[in-house]
Amino acid sequence: MTHETDVLVIGGGATGVGVARDLAMRGVTVTVADRGGLSSGTTGRSHGLLHSGARYAEADEVGARECIAENRILRRIAGRCIGDTxxxxxxxxxxxxxxxxxxxxxxxxxxxxxxxxxxxxxxxxxxxxxxxxxxxxxxxxxVVYPSRLVAANAVDVEERGGTVLTHAPVESIAVDDGRITSVRLGGDAAIDVDAEYVVNATGAWAGKVGAMAGVDVEMxxxxxxxxxxxxxxxxxxxxxxxxxxxxxxxxxxxxxxxxxxxxxxxxxxxxxxxxxxxxxxxxxxxxxxxxxxxxxxxxxxxxxxxPLYAPDEDARRSHxxxxxxARGISRGFFVLDHDAEGVENFASVVGGKLTSYRLMAEKTADLVADRLGREEPCRSADEPLPEADDAAELDRFVARYDARSPTDEDVVVGE
The missing domain is CATH 3.30.9.10 (D-Amino Acid Oxidase, subunit A, domain 2)
Structure with a gap:
């Protein structure tokens, strides 16, 4: 079976579903797939801190400014996905x-x-x-409750006509004449995906997925x-x-x-x-x-x-x-366009922090939209997530996508 979509996003953590939501809001048909339940990687295994930017202020002006801007945005759009402590x-x-x-x-x-x-x-x-x-x-x-945050983003993707696939690991990526022509998903999906563009948003696993397409993502x-x-x-x-x-x-x-x-x-x-x-x-x-x-x-x-990016870590001599x-705190993020490596419809997004997931998604979606010739602007900072103020409904979303994770399992009510 072949599934056709404008964009396939590999990785169902915060950044992956954030990219999918952003693109869906721009009218792009998008599919997001994760090898497990949503938020099962780095996102759901973090400490869940919503940064104000103060942690980075004396050493990283860009990161500090990004954090306070995204902190304010999430307070507007994310409701009970965060705690205002x-x-x-x-x-x-x-x-x-x-x-x-x-x-x-x-x-x-x-x-x-x-x-x-x-x-x-x-x-x-x-x-x-x-x-x-x-x-x-x-x-x-x-505080960020990542299970709720990811699940609410996923609901928005589907409400806008997109597809969310869980327990759908990538088994192979076919590249022909400088383009990804097919991605084979196993598990519960068991389909071949035909996409105009593919985004690798797998975080710490970005190197493994990149290698399937013949590109080097140094993590x-x-x-x-x-x-x-x-x-x-x-x-x-x-x-x-x-x-x-x-x-x-x-x-x-x-x-x-x-x-x-x-x-x-x-x-x-x-x-x-x-x-x-x-x-x-x-x-x-x-x-x-x-x-x-x-x-x-x-x-x-x-x-x-x-999901630290090795060239950035080398520059800061982290260990x-x-x-x-030298600590290896993931400050900056990087959107890697693999056209220069011979795969013109493929990009990876790496690094960053949970607090800046929406900004990472915006910058990635900007690249993809440009490659697809779409001119719609980003709106993800302005529109609230679905049912953001209803904790019980958010927890039902978590169950729908098997997104419950250790970071917030004491807060999210299971079914």
């Missing part, structure tokens, strides 16, 4: 005060709302905050651990105000918090070792901000793999366990 960057007595000052100044320069408060006030806002907190910075961080995936513990009433996201390092984020959920994370380069995003020592270090580091978590038992532990610039 706010955030604190806390400076402990052992942390460099100059780093705090540089971050605060950069936030204010780049339009990120940031207010300095003394440690005593921070402890009034967050009972249980460490006594070693000398001061804090209030920023508009939040450097890094694993990170997340641990959820029972802790009710935290309030804001907690960030350690120091160079990004292991165990420097605590993300609040309804009755739990998520502790994260580490950064270790892996060879294969499907087959990599995990280290219990990283779990222990995450507990130790996060408890420096919130001491009570040190004595709590994990309710669930999961590992995610970041396993690094801090700051």
């Amino acid at each position: 706010g955030g604190l960057f806390v400076q402990l007595s052992s942390d460099d005060p100059d780093y705090f000052d540089e971050k605060l100044a950069a936030c204010r320069e780049y339009g990120i709302p940031a207010e300095e408060i003394p440690g005593e006030e921070a402890r009034e806002r967050v009972p249980g905050l460490a006594s070693e907190v000398e001061r804090a910075m209030v920023v508009p961080d939040g 450097r995936p890094t694993r990170g651990v997340m641990v959820a513990v029972d802790y009710d009433g935290l309030g804001p996201v907690l960030n350690r105000c120091r160079d990004p390092a292991d165990g420097d984020i605590v993300v609040p959920h309804d009755e739990q918090v998520v502790l994260g994370t580490t950064s270790v380069v892996v060879d294969d995003p499907d087959d990599y070792p995990t280290e219990e020592a990283e779990v222990a270090k995450t507990f130790a580091e996060c408890s420096a901000m919130l001491p009570a978590v040190a004595d709590l038992e994990p309710r669930r532990t999961w590992w995610g793999v970041r 396993s366990g690094g801090t700051g610039e």
Whole structure:
């Protein structure tokens, strides 16, 4: 059986369904396929932090400005796919005060709302905050519930005439005379897809999919651990105000918090070792901000793999366990047009962050629309996601696409 579509998007994480939604809003017939349920890769195995841009402000102006812009957009369009918790960057007595000052100044320069408060006030806002907190910075961080976000995007794709295929792994890609002529999907789909254009939005797996089409997408995936513990009433996201390092984020959920994370380069995003020592270090580091978590038992532990682009990582000399610039935090994103490599109807989108998924999708859709000769503008920043304010309906969408993931499984109500 052959399935015809204008565009095939491979990868059903946030960026993939975001590309599909953007194109469908422009009147393009689009199909998105994932080898598992939606959000089953990096998207659903993240810490789920909605960045304000403050984490990157002193080191990455572009990334910081992108984050605060996309943060504001998601607050408008995503409803109950996000949690408006706010955030604190806390400076402990052992942390460099100059780093705090540089971050605060950069936030204010780049339009990120940031207010300095003394440690005593921070402890009034967050009972249980460490006594070693000398001061804090209030920023508009939040929480993303990726299962809901991805599922709502997918619903919009189908409501606009597109197709969403789950449990449909790519088995082969046929290239003839410089064009992809067919993509074979196995699993539940078991079809050949005839598309005018193909987008590789598989994140850490982009190198494997690119190789099927004879192109080289250089990825450097890094694993990170997340641990959820029972802790009710935290309030804001907690960030350690120091160079990004292991165990420097605590993300609040309804009755739990998520502790994260580490950064270790892996060879294969499907087959990599995990280290219990990283779990222990995450507990130790996060408890420096919130001491009570040190004595709590994990309710669930999961590992995610970041979709880092190797040339960018080389430029910043990142490495396993690094801090700051050397940490391998996925800041920038890259839309790779493979026409220059001899496949004219193929592109990959790599890097980036969950917070910037919509922007990544917009830039990718701009390229595809140009190649297809479509002139409709992007509208994904303006129109709310379907049923965005109805948590129960969003959770039904999650079930429809088998999109439930460890990041938010304590929040999303299963069926």
